[in-house]
Amino acid sequence: MRTTVGIIGAGPAGLLLARLLHNAGIDSVVLESRDRAYVEQRQRAGILEQGTVDVLRAAGAAARMDREGIPHDGIELRFDRRRHRVDFPALTGGRSVMVYAQTEVCKDLIALQLAAGGPLHFEAEALAVEGAETENPSIRFCHQGREDVLECDYVVGCDGSWGVARKAVPADVSQVFERTYPFGWLGILADVPPSHDELVYARHDRGFALLSMRSPTVTRAYLQVPAGTDAADWGDEEIWDELDRRLETDDAWTLKRGPITAKSVTPMRSYVHEPMRHGRVFLAGDAAHIVPPTGAKGLNLAVGDVVTFARALVELRETGSDARLEAYSATCLRRVWQAERFSYAMTTMLHRAPDATGFEDRIQLAQLDRITTARPAETDLAEGYTGFPLD
Ligand code: RFL
Numbered sequence: 001m002r003t004t005v006g007i008i009g010a011g012p013a014g015l016l017l018a019r020l021l022h023n024a025g026i027d028s029v030v031l032e033s034r035d036r037a038y039v040e041q042r043q044r045a046g047i048l049e050q051g052t053v054d055v056l057r058a059a060g061a062a063a064r065m066d067r068e069g070i071p072h073d074g075i076e077l078r079f080d081r082r083r084h085r086v087d088f089p090a091l092t093g094g095r096s097v098m099v100y101a102q103t104e105v106c107k108d109l110i111a112l113q114l115a116a117g118g119p120l121h122f123e124a125e126a127l128a129v130e131g132a133e134t135e136n137p138s139i140r141f142c143h144q145g146r147e148d149v150l151e152c153d154y155v156v157g158c159d160g161s162w163g164v165a166r167k168a169v170p171a172d173v174s175q176v177f178e179r180t181y182p183f184g185w186l187g188i189l190a191d192v193p194p195s196h197d198e199l200v201y202a203r204h205d206r207g208f209a210l211l212s213m214r215s216p217t218v219t220r221a222y223l224q225v226p227a228g229t230d231a232a233d234w235g236d237e238e239i240w241d242e243l244d245r246r247l248e249t250d251d252a253w254t255l256k257r258g259p260i261t262a263k264s265v266t267p268m269r270s271y272v273h274e275p276m277r278h279g280r281v282f283l284a285g286d287a288a289h290i291v292p293p294t295g296a297k298g299l300n301l302a303v304g305d306v307v308t309f310a311r312a313l314v315e316l317r318e319t320g321s322d323a324r325l326e327a328y329s330a331t332c333l334r335r336v337w338q339a340e341r342f343s344y345a346m347t348t349m350l351h352r353a354p355d356a357t358g359f360e361d362r363i364q365l366a367q368l369d370r371i372t373t374a375r376p377a378e379t380d381l382a383e384g385y386t387g388f389p390l391d
């Protein structure tokens with residue numbers, strides 16, 4: 001098998017890249033280790049930045065998002081039983097975000113890719129990437145019990161945090177920067193309308209809580225829990241009681257409860273692998289970087305990476321210049337580190353570390369006080385949340 005761009009992974013990064021290349025008349029093959037149902041059901045992100053929405057529209061992949069997605073012009077910060085709304089368009093010159101689940105983005109992109117006859121192979125696991133430093137890198141993979149090789153001009157590793165593409169970068173040029181947090185998120189889906197029309201991020205002495213949504217009838221919510229917590233240890237009523245406590249306010253706001261349909265725990269990690277390219281092998285999305293979900297940045301960063309790669313390859317085709325391709329890693333990393341900084345700041349401002357002292361509590365409250373009373377601080381949050389520009 002031979003193709004121009006071999007793509008490992010059919011998460012949002014790999015699927016969108018295949019779509020962008022298809023639109024530019026460049027052929028690609030996507031290899032995905034899991035089956036289609038698994039990829040389409042994996043519960044993850046819920047927030048699309050303005051730039052991601054724009055990219056999906058320009059790629060012709062936004063028809064259902066524009067019908068079913070819920071545009072959001074702000075978030076609420078809750079602390080000290082108080083509520084403060086951050087108005088995105090007013091602070092950022094008109095930018096906002098969209099609530100549309102990652103599962104739905106993936107379903108839409110898979111349908112488009114298969115309709116276009118684009119090669120997308122499920123249950124095809126990449127085993128290794130070879131020849132990164134040559135003009136013909138290849139992917140050794142296993143499909144339906146048989147080993148095969150995909151020969152490429154370029155390989156893009158969109159294979160997530162546990163992928164194999166990263167191993168194509170030799171150890172002596174790889175650098176890893178990371179931080180783990182002593183807590184995780186217990187996430188639930190519940191068949192009950194959202195209790196508030198925008199997302200609520202709450203700082204509480206008992207820990208962080210987030211109220212989100214998937215649709216007008218489905219609530220998504222998260223609770224900070226100690227690292228290593230087993231979701232099965234939390235009873236449904238216990239989860240609602242804890243959300244109630246952490247989201248409490250002095251006004252008449254109430255939490256709507258309903259049947260919980262899914263429960264899982266996500267660890268929290270910040271991670272960056274540098275560089276994001278070695279020879280003709282490129283890394284994109286979670287394969288190169290992880291952020292804690294507090295800033296809602298992971299999927300949006302993945303989108304930024306593949307847009308950067310696709311633009312660079314199109315420029316090479318059209319002008320013969322490989323300047324953008326050469327700059328791929330540096331261009332992406334600048335945006336990645338802004339998102340790492342933002343996600344870290346949101347995480348440390350809103351979560352309570354197990355060893356936190358009264359001093360740390362007061363600093364968190366002072367930060368929140370600053371954001372809710374000083375326009376430059378509030379603008380900084382709004383700009384970070386709605387997203388850093390692509391170029
Ligand atoms: P993915 O989605 O992990 O996809 C990688 C794909 O590669 C496949 N794969 C392989 N295929 C072939 N051969 C191999 N050897 C392979 N190894 C792996 C995998 O099966 C998979 O299909 O990475 P991608 O495309 O880079 O996308 C990244 C996003 O999924 C991730 O950053 C976000 O989900 C993070 N995230 C959020 N991001 C946001 O922008 N906004 C949010 O609101 C948000 N909330 C979240 C999140 C992540 C969460 N979890 C569970 C980590 C909330 C949570 C709880």
Ligand code: PHB
Nearest residue numbers: 045046212293294295296
């Ligand atoms: C979600 O709805 O899953 C979600 C929303 C905002 C975040 C993280 C996750 O910051």
